[in-house]
Amino acid sequence: MKEQTVDFDRVIDRRSTSSTKWDKYAGRDILPLWVADMDFASPPSVVEALRTRIDHGVFGYTDAPESLIEAVLAYARSHYGWPLEPGWLVWLPGLVPGLNLACRAVGQPGDAVLTATPVYPPFLRAPRSSNRSLITVPLVDRGEDWGWDFDAVEAAVTPCTRLLLLCHPHNPVGRVWREQELGRLVELAQRHDLIICSDEIHCDLILDPTVQHVPLARTDPSFAGRTITLLAPSKTWNLPGLGCSLAVIPDSALRRRFVHEMAGLVPGVNVLGFTAAEAAYRDDGGWRNALLDYLRGNRRVLQEWFAGSRRLKLTVPEATYLAWIDARAIDPVNPLPQFEALGVGLSDGRDFGFPGYLRLNFGCRRALLTQALDRLMPLR
Numbered sequence: 254m255k256e257q258t259v260d261f262d263r264v265i266d267r268r269s270t271s272s273t274k275w276d277k278y279a280g281r282d283i284l285p286l287w288v289a290d291m292d293f294a295s296p297p298s299v300v301e302a303l304r305t306r307i308d309h310g311v312f313g314y315t316d317a318p319e320s321l322i323e324a325v326l327a328y329a330r331s332h333y334g335w336p337l338e339p340g341w342l343v344w345l346p347g348l349v350p351g352l353n354l355a356c357r358a359v360g361q362p363g364d365a366v367l368t369a370t371p372v373y374p375p376f377l378r379a380p381r382s383s384n385r386s387l388i389t390v391p392l393v394d395r396g397e398d399w400g401w402d403f404d405a406v407e408a409a410v411t412p413c414t415r416l417l418l419l420c421h422p423h424n425p426v427g428r429v430w431r432e433q434e435l436g437r438l439v440e441l442a443q444r445h446d447l448i449i450c451s452d453e454i455h456c457d458l459i460l461d462p463t464v465q466h467v468p469l470a471r472t473d474p475s476f477a478g479r480t481i482t483l484l485a486p487s488k489t490w491n492l493p494g495l496g497c498s499l500a501v502i503p504d505s506a507l508r509r510r511f512v513h514e515m516a517g518l519v520p521g522v523n524v525l526g527f528t529a530a531e532a533a534y535r536d537d538g539g540w541r542n543a544l545l546d547y548l549r550g551n552r553r554v555l556q557e558w559f560a561g562s563r564r565l566k567l568t569v570p571e572a573t574y575l576a577w578i579d580a581r582a583i584d585p586v587n588p589l590p591q592f593e594a595l596g597v598g599l600s601d602g603r604d605f606g607f608p609g610y611l612r613l614n615f616g617c618r619r620a621l622l623t624q625a626l627d628r629l630m631p632l633r
């Protein structure tokens with residue numbers, strides 16, 4: 254394990270940078286712990302690679318560099334024992350377009366897409382935007398963590414269902430689905446002839462050292478041809494503003510259809526996105542290890558604070574820097590205004606299909622997190 258000292262406590266003022274996260278509450282004394290980007294600078298190796306590329310001064314149309322493709326293949330092999338072929342990769346300027354393209358590339362208008370709630374809001378919007386109907390099945394709160402109700406999933410599948418949208422690790426409940434759980438989903442998908450699109454954008458942010466991410470597409474070679482895996486360096490290395498993501502689609506017919514849906518509508522990845530992605534996948538791992546340590550520390554702060562709460566319940570995430578909070582005791586439908594009134598901005602659970610819940614982004618300085626928790630004392 255590579256060690257690196259990184260000062261994640263350093264104050265970086267983002268208020269003058271058109272930051273989506275910080276501008277939402279501009280001019281109001283509300284600490285923004287909502288949208289999923291972190292307040293940290295990216296690794297020095299990424300910043301340096303960008304600087305070098307900028308110094309070149311020419312920013313013409315750019316294809317994915319061969320060296321980036323090699324970096325992704327090497328990363329997937331060494332981190333996940335997942336052998337990819339270069340031709341399987343489709344580059345995208347964002348992962349949300351990937352969710353929408355998956356809905357359009359599978360089945361026909363009028364077909365159904367199934368997903369489990371609570372879930373990252375674009376999962377709920379993409380099917381309808383793609384003229385598909387949406388079927389949702391709630392995950393089950395088991396107290397310590399959340400799990401699948403496989404019987405409910407089975408019962409929800411209709412003859413028109415063609416696609417399962419999976420979030421793995423799961424935003425917002427922070428679960429890393431185990432091989433056994435993935436196996437059950439694959440078995441169900443095989444029986445009902447479904448494709449699974451697995452959004453694995455958070456897969457390099459596993460906080461629990463005893464847990465390993467297993468790509469869904471790697472679990473069963475006979476099912477790999479029915480998978481679309483969406484990946485991006487943007488969450489782990491904090492590059493969401495640079496717009497570089499990819500879909501891994503092993504089956505050539507499915508890939509052709511996906512690419513066909515992109516034609517003329519989805520722009521290529523920009524040159525700086527490619528540059529940053531390659532530097533991130535090639536980084537020696539020290540920065541990421543230091544980040545995970547820091548996030549574990551923030552998670553501990555949250556755990557301790559919520560352990561003393563009578564009215565708020567925290568789901569401790571195994572992965573991601575997102576914490577899911579049951580705030581139904583504050584307001585069963587819309588607790589967010591009471592948090593904002595105390596000076597803390599969170600994500601509204603209604604957007605995730607779960608009224609009365611909130612999502613807190615702890616990818617920030619510990620002092621800011623502590624300040625937010627101090628402000629929330631009256632709701633504890």
Ligand SMILES: Cc1ncc(COP(=O)(O)O)c(C=O)c1O
Pocket residue numbers: 289346347348349350373420424452454455485487493498
């Ligand atoms: C599960 C998940 N998928 C996709 C995204 C966003 O991806 P992008 O910014 O590349 O569209 C996020 C961002 O929070 C996410 O949590």
